[in-house]
Amino acid sequence: MVTWLTTADVAELYGVTERTIQRRITKGTFDGKVKETIGAKNKKAYMIDLSSLSLDKQKQYLLSKGEERAELIEDEVQKDEGNLEEEYTLGELREIHGEAFEEKLEEALKKKEAVLKFISLGHGEKTSGVKAICKEYGFSQRALYRYRKTYDEYGFVGLIKKPRKDKGESRLPDEAIRFIRGCYLQPMRPKITHVVKMYRKKAEKMGWAQVSKDTxxxxxxxxxxxxxxxxxxxxxxxxxxxxxxxxxxxxDLMVNEYWVDDGHTLAIWTPEDGKIKRYTMSAWMDMRTRAMVGWCIARNSNSQVIAAALRSSIIRYGLPGTCYMDNGKDYKSGYLNADTKEEFFRGYEGIFKALDIKTSFAIPFNAKAKPIERFFETFSSELSRYLVGFCGESIEERPHNISKKEILIQGLSILDVSKFIEGYMESYNNSPHSSLGGKTPMEVMKEVDLIRHDMPTEEELDMLMLRAEVKTISSSGIKKFGIYYWDDKLIPHFGKSCVVRYDPNNIGELYVYVDGKLTCKAENKELMSMNATEEDMKRWGKLKAEAKRATKEAIKAYEVRQDEVRRYMLEDYVDEETLNNMLTPRNKEVVNKAKVVRMNKHTAKGKEKKEFDTEIENNKGFEFFEKLGEEFLQAK
Structure with missing residues:
Protein backbone atom coordinates (compact mmCIF):
# COMPACT_ATOMS: atom_id res chain seq x y z
CA MET A 1 0.00 0.00 0.00
CA VAL A 2 2.55 2.48 -1.19
CA THR A 3 1.70 5.80 -2.83
CA TRP A 4 4.19 6.25 -5.67
CA LEU A 5 5.07 9.71 -7.00
CA THR A 6 6.76 10.61 -10.27
CA THR A 7 9.99 12.60 -10.28
CA ALA A 8 7.97 15.49 -11.72
CA ASP A 9 5.62 15.43 -8.70
CA VAL A 10 8.54 15.43 -6.26
CA ALA A 11 10.38 18.18 -8.16
CA GLU A 12 7.28 20.38 -7.92
CA LEU A 13 7.07 19.81 -4.19
CA TYR A 14 10.71 20.80 -3.59
CA GLY A 15 10.71 23.57 -6.19
CA VAL A 16 13.65 22.10 -8.18
CA THR A 17 14.13 20.56 -11.61
CA GLU A 18 13.28 16.96 -12.37
CA ARG A 19 16.97 16.35 -13.21
CA THR A 20 17.91 17.41 -9.62
CA ILE A 21 15.55 14.80 -8.20
CA GLN A 22 17.06 12.11 -10.47
CA ARG A 23 20.57 12.95 -9.21
CA ARG A 24 19.34 12.70 -5.59
CA ILE A 25 17.88 9.27 -6.39
CA THR A 26 21.25 8.03 -7.58
CA LYS A 27 22.83 9.34 -4.34
CA GLY A 28 20.29 7.38 -2.27
CA THR A 29 18.61 10.42 -0.78
CA PHE A 30 15.21 8.72 -0.61
CA ASP A 31 16.34 5.72 1.44
CA GLY A 32 16.01 3.26 -1.40
CA LYS A 33 12.24 3.75 -1.56
CA VAL A 34 12.48 4.12 -5.31
CA LYS A 35 11.56 1.79 -8.14
CA GLU A 36 12.53 1.84 -11.76
CA THR A 37 9.84 2.00 -14.42
CA ILE A 38 9.62 2.51 -18.17
CA GLY A 39 8.66 6.06 -19.04
CA ALA A 40 7.94 7.78 -22.32
CA LYS A 41 9.76 6.60 -25.40
CA ASN A 42 10.81 3.42 -23.53
CA LYS A 43 13.29 5.35 -21.41
CA LYS A 44 14.12 4.44 -17.82
CA ALA A 45 12.13 6.40 -15.24
CA TYR A 46 11.78 6.42 -11.45
CA MET A 47 8.87 6.35 -8.98
CA ILE A 48 9.39 7.58 -5.40
CA ASP A 49 7.53 6.37 -2.31
CA LEU A 50 5.59 9.25 -0.70
CA SER A 51 6.59 8.04 2.77
CA SER A 52 10.27 8.66 1.96
CA LEU A 53 9.62 12.42 1.88
CA SER A 54 9.67 14.61 4.97
CA LEU A 55 6.40 14.97 6.88
CA ASP A 56 5.80 18.56 5.78
CA LYS A 57 6.25 17.56 2.10
CA GLN A 58 3.91 14.60 2.49
CA LYS A 59 1.31 16.92 4.04
CA GLN A 60 1.83 19.51 1.29
CA TYR A 61 1.34 16.89 -1.40
CA LEU A 62 -1.77 15.33 0.13
CA LEU A 63 -3.40 18.75 0.61
CA SER A 64 -2.64 19.89 -2.92
CA LYS A 65 -2.88 16.64 -4.91
CA GLY A 66 -5.05 14.57 -2.61
CA GLU A 67 -8.15 14.86 -4.78
CA GLU A 68 -6.27 13.60 -7.84
CA ARG A 69 -4.83 10.65 -5.91
CA ALA A 70 -8.08 9.76 -4.14
CA GLU A 71 -8.94 6.92 -6.51
CA LEU A 72 -5.54 5.26 -6.10
CA ILE A 73 -5.75 5.37 -2.29
CA GLU A 74 -9.36 4.27 -2.41
CA ASP A 75 -8.35 1.18 -4.41
CA GLU A 76 -5.86 0.30 -1.70
CA VAL A 77 -8.51 0.64 0.97
CA GLN A 78 -11.01 -1.61 -0.76
CA LYS A 79 -8.73 -4.61 -0.43
CA ASP A 80 -10.36 -5.71 2.82
CA GLU A 81 -13.44 -3.56 3.05
CA GLY A 82 -15.37 -6.21 4.92
CA ASN A 83 -13.37 -5.50 8.07
CA LEU A 84 -14.28 -1.81 8.12
CA GLU A 85 -17.71 -0.53 9.19
CA GLU A 86 -17.67 2.34 6.73
CA GLU A 87 -14.92 3.60 4.39
CA TYR A 88 -14.17 7.11 3.18
CA THR A 89 -11.99 8.47 0.42
CA LEU A 90 -9.49 11.23 1.11
CA GLY A 91 -11.80 13.71 -0.57
CA GLU A 92 -14.74 12.70 1.61
CA LEU A 93 -12.63 13.01 4.74
CA ARG A 94 -11.54 16.48 3.65
CA GLU A 95 -15.20 17.48 3.33
CA ILE A 96 -16.25 15.87 6.62
CA HIS A 97 -13.50 17.41 8.74
CA GLY A 98 -13.51 20.81 7.00
CA GLU A 99 -11.02 23.20 8.61
CA ALA A 100 -9.82 20.45 10.94
CA PHE A 101 -8.75 18.23 7.98
CA GLU A 102 -5.20 19.62 7.92
CA GLU A 103 -4.75 18.82 11.61
CA LYS A 104 -6.14 15.28 11.15
CA LEU A 105 -3.84 14.77 8.17
CA GLU A 106 -0.79 15.82 10.15
CA GLU A 107 -1.69 13.40 12.95
CA ALA A 108 -2.05 10.56 10.40
CA LEU A 109 1.35 11.34 8.84
CA LYS A 110 3.03 11.10 12.24
CA LYS A 111 1.33 7.78 12.86
CA LYS A 112 2.49 6.54 9.45
CA GLU A 113 6.08 7.63 10.06
CA ALA A 114 6.11 5.83 13.44
CA VAL A 115 4.60 2.71 11.87
CA LEU A 116 7.20 2.65 9.07
CA LYS A 117 10.01 2.91 11.63
CA PHE A 118 8.35 0.09 13.54
CA ILE A 119 8.20 -2.05 10.39
CA SER A 120 11.86 -1.42 9.61
CA LEU A 121 13.06 -2.74 12.97
CA GLY A 122 15.33 -5.77 12.56
CA HIS A 123 15.30 -9.05 14.44
CA GLY A 124 16.09 -8.48 18.12
CA GLU A 125 15.51 -4.73 17.90
CA LYS A 126 11.78 -4.69 18.56
CA THR A 127 11.72 -4.42 22.36
CA SER A 128 14.06 -1.44 22.64
CA GLY A 129 13.02 -0.02 19.26
CA VAL A 130 9.29 0.08 20.08
CA LYS A 131 10.01 1.87 23.37
CA ALA A 132 12.20 4.43 21.56
CA ILE A 133 9.55 5.07 18.88
CA CYS A 134 6.80 5.48 21.49
CA LYS A 135 8.93 7.91 23.46
CA GLU A 136 9.74 9.91 20.31
CA TYR A 137 6.14 10.25 19.13
CA GLY A 138 4.30 10.16 22.44
CA PHE A 139 2.31 7.00 21.66
CA SER A 140 1.63 4.09 23.98
CA GLN A 141 2.90 0.67 22.82
CA ARG A 142 -0.67 -0.53 22.54
CA ALA A 143 -1.53 2.42 20.26
CA LEU A 144 1.54 1.81 18.07
CA TYR A 145 0.60 -1.83 17.49
CA ARG A 146 -2.96 -0.74 16.68
CA TYR A 147 -1.69 1.81 14.14
CA ARG A 148 0.52 -0.88 12.55
CA LYS A 149 -2.47 -3.21 12.17
CA THR A 150 -4.66 -0.41 10.71
CA TYR A 151 -1.95 0.63 8.24
CA ASP A 152 -1.44 -2.96 7.08
CA GLU A 153 -5.17 -3.39 6.50
CA TYR A 154 -6.32 -0.01 5.21
CA GLY A 155 -3.23 1.96 4.31
CA PHE A 156 -2.60 5.64 5.04
CA VAL A 157 -6.28 6.67 4.86
CA GLY A 158 -7.01 4.23 7.67
CA LEU A 159 -4.77 6.27 9.97
CA ILE A 160 -6.89 9.42 9.48
CA LYS A 161 -9.36 9.63 12.35
CA LYS A 162 -12.82 8.68 11.15
CA PRO A 163 -16.04 10.37 12.29
CA ARG A 164 -18.13 8.22 14.59
CA LYS A 165 -21.42 6.97 13.19
CA ASP A 166 -23.10 7.67 16.55
CA LYS A 167 -21.53 11.12 16.93
CA GLY A 168 -23.92 13.43 18.75
CA GLU A 169 -25.98 10.52 20.05
CA SER A 170 -25.90 9.44 23.65
CA ARG A 171 -25.85 5.91 24.98
CA LEU A 172 -27.68 7.08 28.11
CA PRO A 173 -31.48 7.07 28.47
CA ASP A 174 -33.21 10.46 28.36
CA GLU A 175 -34.05 10.44 32.05
CA ALA A 176 -30.38 9.87 32.91
CA ILE A 177 -29.33 12.77 30.69
CA ARG A 178 -31.93 15.01 32.32
CA PHE A 179 -30.61 14.02 35.75
CA ILE A 180 -27.01 14.83 34.80
CA ARG A 181 -27.91 18.22 33.35
CA GLY A 182 -30.27 19.03 36.21
CA CYS A 183 -27.55 18.31 38.79
CA TYR A 184 -25.08 20.51 36.96
CA LEU A 185 -27.41 23.47 36.26
CA GLN A 186 -27.65 24.71 39.83
CA PRO A 187 -26.88 28.23 41.13
CA MET A 188 -24.05 26.93 43.32
CA ARG A 189 -22.29 25.61 40.17
CA PRO A 190 -21.46 22.02 41.21
CA LYS A 191 -18.14 20.59 40.06
CA ILE A 192 -18.42 18.00 37.31
CA THR A 193 -16.66 15.43 39.50
CA HIS A 194 -19.47 15.86 42.02
CA VAL A 195 -22.05 15.38 39.27
CA VAL A 196 -20.31 12.09 38.37
CA LYS A 197 -20.57 11.01 42.00
CA MET A 198 -24.27 11.92 42.15
CA TYR A 199 -24.96 10.11 38.86
CA ARG A 200 -23.35 6.88 40.03
CA LYS A 201 -25.52 6.84 43.18
CA LYS A 202 -28.64 7.54 41.15
CA ALA A 203 -27.71 5.00 38.44
CA GLU A 204 -27.38 2.26 41.04
CA LYS A 205 -30.93 2.93 42.23
CA MET A 206 -32.44 3.34 38.76
CA GLY A 207 -30.54 0.56 37.01
CA TRP A 208 -28.80 2.89 34.55
CA ALA A 209 -25.47 1.97 32.98
CA GLN A 210 -22.41 2.89 35.03
CA VAL A 211 -20.75 4.92 32.26
CA SER A 212 -17.33 6.53 32.43
CA LYS A 213 -16.83 10.04 33.70
CA ASP A 214 -15.85 11.10 30.17
CA THR A 215 -19.35 10.21 28.98
CA ASP A 252 -41.73 56.13 10.64
CA LEU A 253 -41.50 58.47 13.65
CA MET A 254 -42.02 62.23 13.60
CA VAL A 255 -39.50 64.67 15.04
CA ASN A 256 -39.82 64.81 18.86
CA GLU A 257 -42.27 61.91 18.86
CA TYR A 258 -39.92 59.91 21.11
CA TRP A 259 -37.11 61.26 23.25
CA VAL A 260 -34.88 58.85 25.12
CA ASP A 261 -32.76 59.71 28.16
CA ASP A 262 -30.02 58.04 30.11
CA GLY A 263 -27.26 58.93 32.51
CA HIS A 264 -23.53 58.51 31.89
CA THR A 265 -20.68 58.84 34.36
CA LEU A 266 -17.94 60.79 32.58
CA ALA A 267 -14.70 58.81 32.33
CA ILE A 268 -12.79 61.97 33.23
CA TRP A 269 -11.11 62.88 36.49
CA THR A 270 -11.85 66.51 37.35
CA PRO A 271 -10.10 68.47 40.13
CA GLU A 272 -12.37 70.21 42.63
CA ASP A 273 -11.57 71.61 46.08
CA GLY A 274 -8.39 69.58 46.32
CA LYS A 275 -10.13 66.32 45.39
CA ILE A 276 -10.71 64.24 42.27
CA LYS A 277 -14.30 64.04 41.03
CA ARG A 278 -16.16 62.16 38.29
CA TYR A 279 -19.25 64.01 37.13
CA THR A 280 -22.46 62.55 35.73
CA MET A 281 -24.17 63.64 32.53
CA SER A 282 -27.88 63.26 31.80
CA ALA A 283 -28.71 63.57 28.08
CA TRP A 284 -31.80 63.41 25.86
CA MET A 285 -31.83 62.09 22.28
CA ASP A 286 -34.54 62.44 19.63
CA MET A 287 -35.03 58.90 18.31
CA ARG A 288 -36.16 59.97 14.83
CA THR A 289 -33.21 62.22 14.01
CA ARG A 290 -30.61 60.76 16.49
CA ALA A 291 -29.97 64.38 17.52
CA MET A 292 -28.75 65.07 21.06
CA VAL A 293 -31.33 67.67 22.01
CA GLY A 294 -30.24 68.50 25.55
CA TRP A 295 -27.91 67.56 28.38
CA CYS A 296 -26.87 68.54 31.91
CA ILE A 297 -23.79 67.79 34.04
CA ALA A 298 -23.88 67.43 37.83
CA ARG A 299 -21.94 65.80 40.66
CA ASN A 300 -24.55 63.09 41.03
CA SER A 301 -27.52 61.93 39.00
CA ASN A 302 -30.99 62.77 40.35
CA SER A 303 -34.41 63.76 39.12
CA GLN A 304 -33.55 67.47 39.17
CA VAL A 305 -30.60 66.91 36.83
CA ILE A 306 -32.85 64.93 34.46
CA ALA A 307 -35.41 67.76 34.55
CA ALA A 308 -32.71 70.37 33.87
CA ALA A 309 -31.59 68.42 30.78
CA LEU A 310 -35.24 68.15 29.70
CA ARG A 311 -35.73 71.92 30.14
CA SER A 312 -32.75 72.74 27.91
CA SER A 313 -34.07 70.26 25.31
CA ILE A 314 -37.55 71.81 25.28
CA ILE A 315 -36.21 75.36 24.97
CA ARG A 316 -34.08 74.36 21.96
CA TYR A 317 -36.33 71.96 20.08
CA GLY A 318 -39.86 72.08 21.52
CA LEU A 319 -42.00 69.63 23.49
CA PRO A 320 -41.70 65.83 23.01
CA GLY A 321 -44.65 63.49 22.59
CA THR A 322 -43.26 60.61 24.70
CA CYS A 323 -40.23 60.31 26.95
CA TYR A 324 -38.63 56.86 26.91
CA MET A 325 -36.58 56.28 30.06
CA ASP A 326 -34.89 53.85 32.38
CA ASN A 327 -36.67 52.14 35.28
CA GLY A 328 -34.52 53.84 37.90
CA LYS A 329 -35.96 55.61 40.95
CA ASP A 330 -34.82 59.02 39.65
CA TYR A 331 -37.06 58.67 36.57
CA LYS A 332 -40.02 57.41 38.60
CA SER A 333 -39.66 60.02 41.35
CA GLY A 334 -42.57 62.14 42.46
CA TYR A 335 -40.83 65.19 41.01
CA LEU A 336 -41.14 63.83 37.47
CA ASN A 337 -44.13 61.51 37.99
CA ALA A 338 -46.75 61.39 40.73
CA ASP A 339 -45.52 58.60 43.00
CA THR A 340 -48.96 57.35 43.93
CA LYS A 341 -52.59 57.63 42.85
CA GLU A 342 -53.29 59.48 46.09
CA GLU A 343 -50.80 62.19 45.19
CA PHE A 344 -52.19 62.40 41.69
CA PHE A 345 -55.75 62.91 42.91
CA ARG A 346 -54.60 65.46 45.46
CA GLY A 347 -53.42 67.66 42.62
CA TYR A 348 -49.75 66.71 42.22
CA GLU A 349 -49.07 65.52 38.69
CA GLY A 350 -45.32 65.73 38.18
CA ILE A 351 -43.48 67.50 35.37
CA PHE A 352 -44.35 65.04 32.58
CA LYS A 353 -48.08 65.17 33.30
CA ALA A 354 -48.02 68.93 33.71
CA LEU A 355 -46.43 69.28 30.25
CA ASP A 356 -48.73 66.64 28.74
CA ILE A 357 -45.77 64.36 27.96
CA LYS A 358 -46.40 60.61 27.84
CA THR A 359 -43.89 58.30 29.48
CA SER A 360 -42.55 54.87 28.55
CA PHE A 361 -40.07 52.83 30.54
CA ALA A 362 -37.46 50.41 29.21
CA ILE A 363 -37.33 46.73 30.14
CA PRO A 364 -35.48 46.50 33.48
CA PHE A 365 -31.78 45.53 33.26
CA ASN A 366 -31.90 45.37 29.47
CA ALA A 367 -28.88 47.20 28.09
CA LYS A 368 -30.19 46.87 24.53
CA ALA A 369 -33.48 48.61 25.26
CA LYS A 370 -32.22 52.21 24.95
CA PRO A 371 -30.46 53.28 21.73
CA ILE A 372 -28.77 56.19 23.52
CA GLU A 373 -26.39 53.63 25.06
CA ARG A 374 -24.57 53.40 21.72
CA PHE A 375 -24.16 57.18 21.67
CA PHE A 376 -22.38 57.13 25.04
CA GLU A 377 -19.95 54.50 23.73
CA THR A 378 -19.19 56.75 20.74
CA PHE A 379 -18.98 59.82 22.98
CA SER A 380 -16.43 58.16 25.27
CA SER A 381 -14.41 56.82 22.33
CA GLU A 382 -14.28 60.06 20.33
CA LEU A 383 -14.12 62.70 23.08
CA SER A 384 -13.51 61.49 26.63
CA ARG A 385 -10.55 59.31 25.61
CA TYR A 386 -8.58 62.33 24.40
CA LEU A 387 -9.27 64.79 27.22
CA VAL A 388 -6.74 65.37 29.98
CA GLY A 389 -7.89 63.32 32.94
CA PHE A 390 -9.34 60.37 30.99
CA CYS A 391 -9.48 57.53 33.51
CA GLY A 392 -11.17 54.84 31.38
CA GLU A 393 -14.66 53.43 31.47
CA SER A 394 -13.21 50.57 33.54
CA ILE A 395 -10.01 49.80 35.45
CA GLU A 396 -8.77 47.79 32.46
CA GLU A 397 -9.06 50.87 30.22
CA ARG A 398 -7.32 53.24 32.62
CA PRO A 399 -4.07 54.71 31.16
CA HIS A 400 -1.05 53.38 33.03
CA ASN A 401 0.57 56.82 33.31
CA ILE A 402 -2.37 58.79 34.71
CA SER A 403 -1.65 60.45 38.05
CA LYS A 404 -4.14 61.99 40.44
CA LYS A 405 -1.51 64.43 41.69
CA GLU A 406 -0.92 65.70 38.16
CA ILE A 407 -4.67 65.94 37.51
CA LEU A 408 -5.07 68.12 40.63
CA ILE A 409 -2.52 70.52 39.13
CA GLN A 410 -3.27 70.51 35.41
CA GLY A 411 -6.62 68.73 35.06
CA LEU A 412 -9.55 70.32 33.26
CA SER A 413 -12.18 72.09 35.35
CA ILE A 414 -15.76 70.96 34.92
CA LEU A 415 -16.46 74.25 33.11
CA ASP A 416 -13.73 73.43 30.56
CA VAL A 417 -15.08 69.89 30.17
CA SER A 418 -18.55 71.36 29.54
CA LYS A 419 -17.19 73.50 26.72
CA PHE A 420 -15.69 70.45 25.03
CA ILE A 421 -18.95 68.55 25.42
CA GLU A 422 -20.98 71.43 23.98
CA GLY A 423 -18.70 71.51 20.95
CA TYR A 424 -18.87 67.74 20.53
CA MET A 425 -22.69 67.73 20.68
CA GLU A 426 -22.84 70.42 17.99
CA SER A 427 -20.44 68.45 15.79
CA TYR A 428 -22.34 65.19 16.38
CA ASN A 429 -25.67 66.75 15.39
CA ASN A 430 -24.18 68.10 12.18
CA SER A 431 -22.29 64.97 11.12
CA PRO A 432 -23.67 62.48 8.55
CA HIS A 433 -25.09 59.27 10.03
CA SER A 434 -25.23 56.02 8.08
CA SER A 435 -28.52 55.15 9.83
CA LEU A 436 -29.98 58.35 8.37
CA GLY A 437 -28.90 57.57 4.84
CA GLY A 438 -25.86 59.83 5.06
CA LYS A 439 -27.84 62.84 6.29
CA THR A 440 -27.13 64.79 9.47
CA PRO A 441 -29.61 64.88 12.38
CA MET A 442 -30.16 68.60 11.79
CA GLU A 443 -31.01 68.00 8.13
CA VAL A 444 -33.57 65.34 9.03
CA MET A 445 -35.03 67.62 11.70
CA LYS A 446 -35.74 70.25 9.04
CA GLU A 447 -37.29 67.74 6.64
CA VAL A 448 -39.61 65.79 8.98
CA ASP A 449 -42.73 67.23 10.66
CA LEU A 450 -42.87 67.90 14.40
CA ILE A 451 -45.18 65.82 16.59
CA ARG A 452 -46.20 68.89 18.63
CA HIS A 453 -46.38 72.61 17.95
CA ASP A 454 -47.45 73.90 21.40
CA MET A 455 -44.78 75.54 23.50
CA PRO A 456 -44.74 76.93 27.06
CA THR A 457 -43.08 80.23 27.85
CA GLU A 458 -39.78 80.12 29.70
CA GLU A 459 -41.50 81.51 32.81
CA GLU A 460 -44.14 78.75 32.72
CA LEU A 461 -41.44 76.17 32.13
CA ASP A 462 -39.37 77.47 35.03
CA MET A 463 -42.39 77.36 37.32
CA LEU A 464 -43.14 73.73 36.38
CA MET A 465 -39.50 72.76 36.82
CA LEU A 466 -39.49 73.84 40.46
CA ARG A 467 -39.29 71.04 42.98
CA ALA A 468 -42.75 69.95 44.10
CA GLU A 469 -44.21 68.14 47.07
CA VAL A 470 -47.63 67.42 48.56
CA LYS A 471 -48.21 69.10 51.96
CA THR A 472 -51.08 69.65 54.40
CA ILE A 473 -52.10 73.19 55.37
CA SER A 474 -52.36 73.53 59.15
CA SER A 475 -53.32 76.43 61.40
CA SER A 476 -49.61 77.19 61.74
CA GLY A 477 -49.12 77.29 57.97
CA ILE A 478 -47.15 74.84 55.83
CA LYS A 479 -44.18 73.10 57.40
CA LYS A 480 -41.16 72.52 55.15
CA PHE A 481 -37.40 72.34 55.89
CA GLY A 482 -38.29 72.32 59.61
CA ILE A 483 -39.88 75.79 59.49
CA TYR A 484 -43.35 77.15 58.77
CA TYR A 485 -44.45 79.15 55.74
CA TRP A 486 -47.42 81.49 55.93
CA ASP A 487 -49.76 83.61 53.88
CA ASP A 488 -53.17 84.94 54.98
CA LYS A 489 -54.76 83.28 51.94
CA LEU A 490 -54.11 79.89 53.57
CA ILE A 491 -56.76 80.50 56.25
CA PRO A 492 -59.78 79.12 54.33
CA HIS A 493 -57.80 75.99 53.43
CA PHE A 494 -56.73 74.69 56.86
CA GLY A 495 -56.64 70.88 56.81
CA LYS A 496 -56.49 70.66 53.03
CA SER A 497 -53.75 69.04 50.95
CA CYS A 498 -51.84 71.24 48.57
CA VAL A 499 -48.90 71.07 46.19
CA VAL A 500 -45.96 73.30 47.02
CA ARG A 501 -43.29 74.15 44.46
CA TYR A 502 -39.95 75.65 45.39
CA ASP A 503 -36.49 76.43 44.15
CA PRO A 504 -33.88 74.48 46.16
CA ASN A 505 -31.59 77.51 45.84
CA ASN A 506 -34.20 79.82 47.39
CA ILE A 507 -36.09 78.23 50.27
CA GLY A 508 -37.49 81.52 51.55
CA GLU A 509 -40.78 81.06 49.67
CA LEU A 510 -43.17 78.36 48.51
CA TYR A 511 -45.64 78.50 45.64
CA VAL A 512 -48.84 76.93 46.95
CA TYR A 513 -51.32 75.16 44.63
CA VAL A 514 -54.73 74.19 46.00
CA ASP A 515 -57.01 72.15 43.74
CA GLY A 516 -54.54 72.63 40.91
CA LYS A 517 -54.59 76.46 41.08
CA LEU A 518 -51.87 78.82 42.32
CA THR A 519 -53.32 80.13 45.59
CA CYS A 520 -50.49 82.17 47.08
CA LYS A 521 -46.79 82.53 47.63
CA ALA A 522 -46.14 81.55 51.25
CA GLU A 523 -43.07 83.03 52.90
CA ASN A 524 -40.94 81.86 55.78
CA LYS A 525 -43.14 82.53 58.82
CA GLU A 526 -41.64 84.81 61.46
CA LEU A 527 -41.61 82.82 64.68
CA MET A 528 -43.07 84.66 67.74
CA SER A 529 -40.28 85.69 70.08
CA MET A 530 -40.49 85.44 73.87
CA ASN A 531 -39.87 89.21 73.82
CA ALA A 532 -42.73 89.91 71.41
CA THR A 533 -44.39 93.31 71.84
CA GLU A 534 -48.03 93.96 72.66
CA GLU A 535 -48.54 95.06 69.09
CA ASP A 536 -47.24 91.68 67.90
CA MET A 537 -49.68 89.92 70.20
CA LYS A 538 -52.61 92.06 69.09
CA ARG A 539 -51.78 91.45 65.42
CA TRP A 540 -51.73 87.66 65.90
CA GLY A 541 -54.81 87.85 68.12
CA LYS A 542 -56.77 89.57 65.39
CA LEU A 543 -55.49 87.06 62.85
CA LYS A 544 -56.61 84.12 65.00
CA ALA A 545 -59.99 85.67 65.67
CA GLU A 546 -60.50 86.28 62.00
CA ALA A 547 -59.58 82.68 61.23
CA LYS A 548 -62.05 81.38 63.84
CA ARG A 549 -64.82 83.70 62.65
CA ALA A 550 -64.31 82.64 59.05
CA THR A 551 -64.45 78.98 60.09
CA LYS A 552 -67.64 79.46 62.14
CA GLU A 553 -69.33 81.28 59.29
CA ALA A 554 -68.37 78.50 56.92
CA ILE A 555 -69.96 75.91 59.23
CA LYS A 556 -73.06 78.05 59.85
CA ALA A 557 -73.53 78.48 56.12
CA TYR A 558 -74.26 74.75 55.85
CA GLU A 559 -77.51 75.44 57.84
CA VAL A 560 -77.60 72.04 59.48
CA ARG A 561 -77.98 71.89 63.30
CA GLN A 562 -76.67 69.18 65.56
CA ASP A 563 -80.15 68.30 66.85
CA GLU A 564 -81.29 67.72 63.29
CA VAL A 565 -78.57 65.21 62.67
CA ARG A 566 -79.36 63.38 65.90
CA ARG A 567 -83.08 63.32 65.17
CA TYR A 568 -82.53 61.90 61.69
CA MET A 569 -80.32 59.13 63.00
CA LEU A 570 -82.32 58.18 66.13
CA GLU A 571 -85.96 58.60 65.16
CA ASP A 572 -86.14 55.01 63.87
CA TYR A 573 -85.09 53.57 67.23
CA VAL A 574 -87.32 55.27 69.89
CA ASP A 575 -90.61 57.08 70.17
CA GLU A 576 -90.79 60.84 69.64
CA GLU A 577 -91.38 61.67 73.34
CA THR A 578 -88.16 59.93 74.38
CA LEU A 579 -86.32 61.63 71.57
CA ASN A 580 -87.70 65.06 72.56
CA ASN A 581 -86.73 64.51 76.21
CA MET A 582 -83.16 63.88 75.12
CA LEU A 583 -82.98 66.81 72.78
CA THR A 584 -84.84 69.30 75.12
CA PRO A 585 -84.20 68.97 78.93
CA ARG A 586 -87.54 68.94 80.91
CA ASN A 587 -86.26 70.66 84.12
CA LYS A 588 -84.61 73.92 83.13
CA GLU A 589 -84.12 74.88 86.84
CA VAL A 590 -81.36 72.31 87.07
CA VAL A 591 -79.44 74.17 84.43
CA ASN A 592 -79.95 77.51 86.16
CA LYS A 593 -78.62 76.12 89.48
CA ALA A 594 -75.28 74.92 88.06
CA LYS A 595 -72.44 74.69 90.56
CA VAL A 596 -69.96 76.47 88.29
CA VAL A 597 -70.34 80.23 88.16
CA ARG A 598 -69.13 81.84 84.93
CA MET A 599 -67.56 85.20 85.55
CA ASN A 600 -66.38 86.41 82.16
CA LYS A 601 -67.23 89.89 80.99
CA HIS A 602 -70.43 88.75 79.31
CA THR A 603 -72.18 87.35 82.47
CA ALA A 604 -73.93 89.26 85.31
CA LYS A 605 -71.63 87.78 87.96
CA GLY A 606 -68.64 88.73 85.92
CA LYS A 607 -69.77 92.31 85.63
CA GLU A 608 -70.48 92.43 89.40
CA LYS A 609 -66.95 91.22 90.16
CA LYS A 610 -65.52 93.79 87.81
CA GLU A 611 -67.21 96.54 89.87
CA PHE A 612 -65.55 95.22 93.04
CA ASP A 613 -62.16 95.06 91.23
CA THR A 614 -62.32 98.74 90.42
CA GLU A 615 -62.53 99.66 94.12
CA ILE A 616 -59.35 100.81 95.80
CA GLU A 617 -59.64 98.57 98.83
CA ASN A 618 -58.60 95.04 98.09
CA ASN A 619 -60.85 93.65 100.85
CA LYS A 620 -63.84 94.33 98.62
CA GLY A 621 -62.72 91.47 96.40
CA PHE A 622 -62.77 89.03 99.31
CA GLU A 623 -66.22 90.28 100.33
CA PHE A 624 -67.48 89.44 96.84
CA PHE A 625 -66.40 85.81 97.09
CA GLU A 626 -67.87 85.59 100.66
CA LYS A 627 -71.19 86.74 99.25
CA LEU A 628 -71.03 84.06 96.51
CA GLY A 629 -70.44 81.41 99.14
CA GLU A 630 -73.45 82.47 101.23
CA GLU A 631 -75.69 82.38 98.16
CA PHE A 632 -74.49 78.89 97.37
CA LEU A 633 -75.24 77.61 100.92
CA GLN A 634 -78.70 79.15 100.90
CA ALA A 635 -79.47 77.41 97.60
CA LYS A 636 -78.64 74.11 99.26
Missing part, protein backbone atom coordinates in the same frame (compact mmCIF):
# COMPACT_ATOMS: atom_id res chain seq x y z
CA UNK A 216 -20.84 12.41 31.71
CA UNK A 217 -18.40 15.19 30.83
CA UNK A 218 -19.55 15.03 27.20
CA UNK A 219 -23.21 15.27 28.22
CA UNK A 220 -22.47 18.37 30.26
CA UNK A 221 -20.54 19.92 27.37
CA UNK A 222 -23.65 19.53 25.21
CA UNK A 223 -25.71 21.79 27.50
CA UNK A 224 -26.62 24.95 25.52
CA UNK A 225 -24.90 28.14 26.67
CA UNK A 226 -28.19 30.01 27.26
CA UNK A 227 -29.19 27.34 29.80
CA UNK A 228 -25.86 27.67 31.60
CA UNK A 229 -26.14 31.46 31.64
CA UNK A 230 -29.64 31.47 33.10
CA UNK A 231 -28.79 28.82 35.73
CA UNK A 232 -25.46 30.30 36.81
CA UNK A 233 -25.77 34.05 36.22
CA UNK A 234 -29.49 34.71 36.53
CA UNK A 235 -32.16 36.41 34.46
CA UNK A 236 -30.40 39.75 34.21
CA UNK A 237 -27.36 38.24 32.47
CA UNK A 238 -29.55 35.98 30.34
CA UNK A 239 -31.68 38.92 29.18
CA UNK A 240 -28.58 40.87 28.22
CA UNK A 241 -26.80 38.01 26.40
CA UNK A 242 -29.41 35.64 24.99
CA UNK A 243 -32.87 37.19 25.14
CA UNK A 244 -34.14 37.53 21.53
CA UNK A 245 -34.03 41.18 20.51
CA UNK A 246 -36.50 43.15 18.42
CA UNK A 247 -34.80 45.34 15.86
CA UNK A 248 -36.71 48.59 15.80
CA UNK A 249 -36.96 51.12 13.02
CA UNK A 250 -37.40 54.82 13.75
CA UNK A 251 -37.95 55.97 10.18
Missing amino acids: IYREIEKIPEPEKCLAFEGERAYNAKYMPCITRTYD
